[in-house]
Amino acid sequence: MAIRKAMVAGNWKMNGSLELVKQMSDAINxxxxxxxxxxxxxxxPLVPAMIASGVSTGAQTVSENTPGAFTGEVDGQLLKxxxxxxxxxxxxxxxxxxxxxNETVAEKFARAQxxxxxxxxxxxxxxxxxxxxxxxxxxxxxxxxxxxxxxVAALKDSVIAYEPVWAIGTGKTASPEQAQTVHKFIRDxxxxxxxxxxxxxSILYGGSVNEKNSELLFAQTDIDxxxxxxxxxxxxxxxAICNSAKGTV
Ligand SMILES: O=C[C@H](O)COP(=O)(O)O
Numbered sequence: 001m002a003i004r005k006a007m008v009a010g011n012w013k014m015n016g017s018l019e020l021v022k023q024m025s026d027a028i029n030x031x032x033x034x035x036x037x038x039x040x041x042x043x044x045p046l047v048p049a050m051i052a053s054g055v056s057t058g059a060q061t062v063s064e065n066t067p068g069a070f071t072g073e074v075d076g077q078l079l080k081x082x083x084x085x086x087x088x089x090x091x092x093x094x095x096x097x098x099x100x101x102n103e104t105v106a107e108k109f110a111r112a113q114x115x116x117x118x119x120x121x122x123x124x125x126x127x128x129x130x131x132x133x134x135x136x137x138x139x140x141x142x143x144x145x146x147x148x149x150x151x152v153a154a155l156k157d158s159v160i161a162y163e164p165v166w167a168i169g170t171g172k173t174a175s176p177e178q179a180q181t182v183h184k185f186i187r188d189x190x191x192x193x194x195x196x197x198x199x200x201x202s203i204l205y206g207g208s209v210n211e212k213n214s215e216l217l218f219a220q221t222d223i224d225x226x227x228x229x230x231x232x233x234x235x236x237x238x239x240a241i242c243n244s245a246k247g248t249v
Contacts, residue, residue: 004200006036006218006249007159007225008242009120010232011060011088011206016042018049020233025053027235031242036225036249038242039086040232044074051083058086061094062117064107076115087112088227090122090142092165102145109146113157120159120204120227121146123186127166135164136185143189152193159202160186161227167207169229176216176223179205183222202249211240218248225249 010024021042028038039056042049050057063073076087088094089112090105100108105121112119123142125135139162146154162182167174174182183203191198205217206227217223225245231237 004202004224004249006245006247007039007202007204008036008238008245009039009041009058009086009161009204009225009227010238011041011091011227011229012043012046012232013060013093013229014043015233016046018046021046021049021053024235024238025050025055027239028055028242029053031239033246035247036242036245041086041088047079047084048082056086057084058088058117058120059084060088060091062087062089062108062112064104064111066111076111076117080115080117085118086159087117087119088122088161089119092122092124092163092168096165102142103149105142106145106149109154109158110150113150113154118157118159120161121155122161122163122206122227124163124165124168124207130164130166135182139182139186140189143186147193152190152197155190155201156197159204161204161206162186163206163227169208171208173208173213173217174205176220179217180220180222183220187222209241211237211244214241215244218245223248 041058062076089108094100109119123139125138187198202224204225204227205223209226210231
């Protein structure tokens, strides 16, 4: 059973450099503590350097396949062997730009667990879905794809990240109350199938989190930390966000 714990994850997307790995790992090594997990998700070529720096490291995606003729894809077992511990699956940019369906995301989730990586399942609705009142329906379908393929028990060793697409990189953060409502919906939905599992699950919020809004977001009962994009590229902002998550779970 994964232990519910405060977590701050930094997704560098297609940004970063060896210099930034050095700068960020020095800053993180100064703020890390037992009470929370800090994980960075650099682009693939920077994964070995990040691991060597001592910072917990994840990959931004993984192939759903076992090794074979899949040019350009990256096998989860190789990531695991390098020392990576987490992988993002179903980030909204993967879903929208690379057409990953709920079923493909569930396959990637399965492959991650098969090789011993912890998947962070990203879910969230688009702006039009939010305007049409479809948030819960969309998020439920994204989670159900994993439950239908693997059973609810598979969520035990995973993390969920709720990221409303309209809040990603836009500066439009969900209000703490808005985010809490969706996080509670997610936890209640899973609790209906397995309440112990749901209580032990870490659920992160993502979407324009910065050092000014993180404290109030992380103070919400069902928000256990954040998945940070832009602000994870600046050591000062990211470490301030990490500090605001300490002791909140
Ligand atoms: O994975 C991170 C999210 O897409 C959030 O990105 P952002 O903090 O730049 O809005």
